[in-house]
Amino acid sequence: MTVEPIAKSASPIAFGHSGRRWLTAILALLIALGAGFLVWKAFWQPPPPAPKPAPVYLQTETVQRGDIEQAVFASGKLQLHKYSDVFGQVSGQIKDVLVTVGDEVKSGKMVVELTPTVPSARLESNRAQLARLRAELSDQRAQQDFAELQFKRQTQLKAENATREESFESSRMSVYSAAARVEAINAQIRQIEATLKDDEETRSHTQVLAPISGTVVSVAARSGQMIAAGQATVPLLRIADLSRLTVQARVAEIDVPLLHKGMTAYFTTPGYPGKRWSGKLRQVIPVPADGSGEQGKQTFYNVLFEVDNPQQELMSGMSAQVRFVLAQVHDAVLLPLALVGKPEADGSYLVQVAGASQTTRTNQANQQSTPRKIKIGIRSEQMVQVLSGLEPGERVVVPAGAAAPAVKKAVPPPAASVPVSIPKAR
Incomplete structure (x- = not known):
């Protein structure tokens, strides 16, 4: 019969066409995947390695030698010392x-x-x-x-x-x-x-x-x-001896007990920047200065001392920034006052001393800092005298949150009376 051969030959022909289509699709997919891999391979770069932890930096101040002075500050005026009215x-x-x-x-x-x-x-x-x-x-x-x-x-x-x-x-x-x-x-x-x-x-x-x-x-x-x-x-006229003048300073009542007759006092005046005159305290007027101590105002007392004026550079009425010297030390070991915290129970102070490898004032690689107890002497507005515990050249760590102090001459407000000094760092 002719029917069976025809039926057997029709099935392979149909399978052949379908297989080729699937093979073509698979090959196209593989080619696309290969091309995509090549593109990815060409443009992809591995992520950089994780950075190492940045070193911690310390801020330090170097212990140094210099002069320190503890003083009482006051504002004042120059006035005539010896004069006569003519009638x-x-x-x-x-x-x-x-x-x-x-x-x-x-x-x-x-x-x-x-x-x-x-x-x-x-x-x-x-x-x-x-x-x-x-x-x-x-x-x-x-x-x-x-x-x-x-x-x-x-x-x-x-x-x-x-x-x-x-x-x-x-x-x-x-x-x-x-x-x-x-x-x-x-x-x-x-x-x-x-x-x-x-x-x-x-x-x-x-x-x-x-x-x-x-x-x-x-x-x-x-x-x-x-x-x-x-x-x-x-009077018809007034004649004065200008070779010697009197300084009248207004000192706050809290500072008056620190003063005594004969102590050294010196002052500067705006007319001669960088120059100062000195004398010896003569008298503390025992009654409040005019306009002070009334209706809640702070009480001030007038303190007098004389100053020689051979060149007559100074004139009556000039303003004066006065300092009464309480104590002073030359060539002392000095540390900024900002680095000294509260005293310990034994009266000493605790500071952190940086490692010896640090060589500059600030922003040094972190080294181990060690606590150390120190004893201090007199203090000024900016510096303290170190009696023991530190040597010149050592570096003290600035406490966290505290700015490194700038050593410069302070100019106190004219109406206040606070201890000040002029450190002379070497």
Whole structure:
């Protein structure tokens, strides 16, 4: 039969076409996967290795040597130390003023010329009255001599009972009366002489002289001005010795117990930056300074000391930043105050000392730091003196969260009174 052969040959033909399609699809997929792998292989890079932990850095301060000073700070003013106000000694009119502000004068030099107000007519009248009284005195003395002679004669006659009692008593009264008139005239003469002497002395005081040697710092007199002797008015002028000035400093009450007479004090003034003057404390005024200690205000006391001013660079009224030295040490071992925390129970202080391999001030590779106890002495606003526990050149770790202190000269506020110093690091 022809039917079976045809049926057997139809099945392989159908399977062949389908297999080729699947093979083609598989090959295309493999080719795509290979191409994708090649592309991935060409562009893919492995991730970089994980970074190593960054080293920890320490901030340190180097122990050094220098000078340290503990002091009480105060603001103050310069004022005149020795001066004299000049007044007119007599009433009159100013004829001429012979000096101006800034002139140097010597003691005894005429500075103002006056015209006294005592009139010449009064002088002549007093002189005439004095002459008349002296003439009356001569006449009265002659009458006194005559009365005494009469009394002597009456005394002799009475002894001989040759005169009456009334005549004797009358002669005795004449003697007493003559003596009294002589004494009265003498008193009048003394009074006129005193008045005349005062008037003549007044007229002779036409010159006002400088009481001390120094510099004229103020002049209130003017030509033609009328003045009255002894009147409490503005002085004609003021003369001051500027070779020595007084510093008046205002010190807070909390610092006053630290001060004592004779301690060293020095100051600077804005007019001469970098220069300072020194003296010895003379006096603490025992009453509060004006305007302090009232209605809740802080109490201040005025403290005085003198300073030499041979070149007269300083002038009265200049402001002064004053320091009263409590203690000072030269060539001391110094550590910034910011690195010292609270004291331990035994009074020492604990600091962290960095390893010896560190060589710079900040940002050094971490080395092992070790705790160490130190003892400190005096302290300033920025530095402390190390008595034991540290040597110059060692480095102390700055505590976490604390900034490295900058060693520089501090300028305290003018209205406060705090301990300050000027360290001199080497």
